[in-house]
Amino acid sequence: MFIQQLINGLILGSTYALIALGYTMVYGIIELINFAHGEIYMFGAFVGLILVTVFKVPFILAFLLAMAAGALLGITVEYLAYRPLRQSSRLAALISAIGASIFLSNLALLIMGAQPYTFPSPFDATVYRTSLFVISKVEIIVLASSILLMIALTLFVQRTKVGKAMRATAQDKDTASLMGININRIITITFAIGSALGAAAGVMVGVYFRTVTPTMGLMPGLKGFVAAVIGGIGNIPGAMFGGIALGIAEVMGAAYISSQYRDAVAFALLIIVLLLKPSGLLGRTAQEKV
Amino acid sequence: MHKIILKAANICHSFGGLMALKDVDFAIKSGEIVGLIGPNGAGKTTLFNLFTGHYAPTRGEILFNNLRISGLKPYQITPLGIARTFQNIRLFGQMSVLDNVLTGQHCRTRTGLFGAIIRTRSSKKEESRAHKTAQEMLHFVNLGDKKNEYASNLSYGERRRLEIARALATDPTLLLLDEPAAGMNPQETADLIELIRQIRVKMDKTILLIEHDMKVVMGISERVAVLNYGRKIAEGTPGEVQKNEAVIKAYLGESA
């Protein structure tokens, strides 16, 4: 039972981790809570759904195209709603992000209607049983592809030139730009990658829970951000860790405490972490200079 | 007149692993003007922050009027009679000049929520007394005619003076000035030296100042303490310190 819950939490957590990565990467670079990220996740799910059901595109291709579409939307949101506000107060940027989020979810509501759509499962219903737990083929694929994407991101950020430029920009924009890094380009790339991961999470959750709705982005969006804060915002391994910790805590809380308070677990965990270690579990604490 | 009001014994302070202050002993007598000098990064501002409670010392003890203040918070230390200015000027930019100084009277007033809402007689009296003190302080630093301006609209030199007025409004016995002459032109610097003298003469304050401008430090300090790499390397009258070999080395490097 316990091991089974742990596996379930791990699967849920891996999708949170993918969403959290988008938040954390963007926050790391421009210190903005990208509230529209939940909508990009929803958008990814819809693109995947439409490609699979209407255009009969093979699932893998639909998945990749949904990621590309998510990246494109992320870049557009940044260009229209955030870039013009880069010199304004952070509160103004936050309000703009909230506006973008409201706009996108209502646009989806307008186009797709409020009813939920069923995502046809591209995988057969094979279930693997071991003595300790049961896992379905879909679950294995969701978990494996999340892990694969996270490894790819880590390698990209650690090894490539662009990844190094991203890290440098997150550390100190002024110095990075003096070193000849094109900051605008790095911000665009960051939004593209973060949004692609968010869209990937959307498709995976669509396949996993089999439903897609225009409002599906709100809660996972909030929880993805919570996961990023728990891990230490701006910290890429932190987001992965935070997402998985949150998924496990949520499943465990629902199983052993109360299923009705499932959504409260995430927020309670957030408050506890913030109070004990405001910079997040893997974040560094900085003393304010007087 | 010669009572020790501030005494720091064996102060150590580290940031992470970096020792910013090592075994510093320091004392100020009532009525003195003391200069604190040293190269950049010597730990001068850190020492200030320990005196005012912005940091708590890693080791050692600070006594103010025989009361242990190390470990207390700034809002607890200010009412005891220590006030400060900041190296990088920290005014309340979107408040009027007068309101900035009135904030200094915060710890000398008592009005609570009830008094503020009802405007009881005692709260009105207190408010008018605070206004009077604030106006006096503004006149003292020669900013009386700017009281309705936003603090952020003042010139650089005016802001430095406003910060001093705000600190004086807390009615301190010890005033800590962190590089008050930084960025001032020669005329402003001369006015500042005169102002600091007046603060002691007319207001009877004890003053400790950090300053890089040697004309200021040597001109007004009766005693100068020198920090280098977190240690106190010398202390004495301006004349003595200027001739001290360790100090010359610290400022000019080993070869000198």
Added chain:
Amino acid sequence: MIGPYYLQLLILIGINTIMATSLNLILGYTGQLSIGHAAFMSLGAYGSALVTLHFGFPFLVSLLCGALFAAFFGIIIGLPTLRLKGDYLAIATLGLGEIVRIVFLNLELTGGAVGLRGIPKKTTLLWVVLAVLFTVFILSRIIRSRIGRAFIAIREDETAADSMGINSTYYKTLCFGVGAFFAGLGGGLFAHYMRYLNPNSFGFMRSIEHLCMVVLGGLGNMWGAFIGATILTVTPELLRTVADLRLLIYGAVLVLMMRVRPQGLLGQPLRNGIPLLGRFFQQARPKL
């Protein structure tokens, strides 16, 4: 005299004005970014509705109970979370707001997801107007006092405020308590007007709506909060003919507003074009 439709609109404008001015105290004057204001509203709404239903208290006493109940939680919540700054405080208050909503959703006492029904209709336009005047009067008195100066000093520079002898934790908590009190008052009026309460009407989006009212009107400006509340209550009504596009336009307007006039309608633009906001908010991202 006034048709029922306009009466309802006026009452909602009044309640939203109370919500916006009380949030303005927290955000505009003290500089603490709270996005859980709807939670305080719900505490006041449920608190006052329950004492009306179970003890039959007179209207004014119920309102007071609801407001005190909200203030109590404001202080309980404020004490630990107000150590956090900026975005972190925002996220913590958001999380706490969600927790309050989920708790109400699952309590039997509050009717859970079905909602709380049968609250007597006691709120009239007169009561709302009196409550608005009362709120604005009390808040203005506080702001123009030693306490108000302490609030603004904390917004401008918390470190400097500390060294003026201002106990910032105390004043931030006080501000949260007072803000929550009036949010609770708004909630009580809401409960006794709508006669029905559902936890989901006090969710994250409601808090965002309050935030937008304050920012739209101009932070740290009493009239601004009133104007913001009025515009954001009336606009969705005007857009009723294009009901489907309502929120779409709302979102787009927020984005455009921040581009064109980020300091709000009545906010003072400063030399560098940064609105009347505290150090955290003022800190423009470094030049690129």
